[in-house]
Amino acid sequence: MTIQWFPGHMTKARRQIEEKLKLIDVVIELLDARIPLSSRNPMVDEILKGKPRLVLLNKNDLADPQVTADWVKYFADQGLPALPIDAATGTHVKEILPRVKQLWAHKIERQLSKGINPRAVRALIVGIPNVGKSTLINQLAGKKIAATGDKPGVTKGQQWIKVGTEMDLLDTPGILWPKFEDQMVGMRLAATGAIKEELLHLDEIALFVVKYMVQNYGAGIQERFGVQDLPEDLDDIQEMVKVMEAIGRKRGAIVSGGKVDLDKASLIIIRELRAGKMGRISLEKPLDKR
Ligand code: G4P
Known part of the structure; x- marks a missing residue:
């Protein structure tokens, strides 16, 4: 799916993510392992407003493993845990839950210390079109979920997908727009299939x-x-x-x-x-x- 982004679409997409953020504890930010920064929304830090975040470097089956290792270090240096995965085959997808739980561990401990039974951690997947959000949701759900990402401007009721007993995942991802200004970024996005090649x-x-x-x-x-x-x-x-x-x-x-x-x-x-x-x-x- 490729969306033609106009300022109105961006505003709506942002509003939709902000609505979802109210419901969740941890954000899973999906990037393309071959072009992590170019496949990243330019306003993501501002939009996610400091929610605990796990970065996933998807399509790692297509990326250079040595360069991916450098990217994992790059994100770690910025205080962001990053995990390379292949959503299509499910490689390393099982490591997502423990990583998400780690990001939420302090809350779980606080609840336990108050004698409260901790609830499942609630997570949302966000990323630009074509980065693999629906594929990952289906992998985590262990079955094919009919819903793909909501198109900007179309709203529907939220459903939760149980990932084991410890994580609930919103069934529709947050769709973010890519960067447009930079020509090199455009080339990388087009080469990997993230934007329509007709655009270039x-x-x-x-x-x-x-x-x-x-x-x-x-x-x-x-x-x-x-x-x-x-x-x-x-x-x-x-x-x-x-x-x-x-x-x-x-x-x-x-x-x-x-x-x-x-x-x-x-x-x-x-x-x-x-x-x-x-x-x-x-x-x-x-x-x-x-
Ligand atoms: P989206 O919801 O973020 O828009 O992306 P979606 O899951 O639809 O995935 C987009 C394309 O990327 C799909 O290919 C999907 O199979 C592929 N993909 C997802 N994860 C991986 C991965 O880990 N490795 C590889 N190699 N491919 C992955 P498609 O259906 O063939 O679409 P397209 O290639 O024709 O756009």
């Missing part, structure tokens, strides 16, 4: 991917497409386009006259990246220039 030119996205891969994952391109000579100068666009053409030629993306169909080649590069065919690739590192 395919060849621009593919060029960004090829450049990042040449810089960081040259072997991935060489092994997948048999392109041996990779440019040394990262700013040489023509050389990068030659790599795209070599990939297109390898995959038979040729138009009449023997020229490479660059749009087709771009689509191949983007699809194969998203499917993890070129290996586990992260498109953002904690130290990348912003």
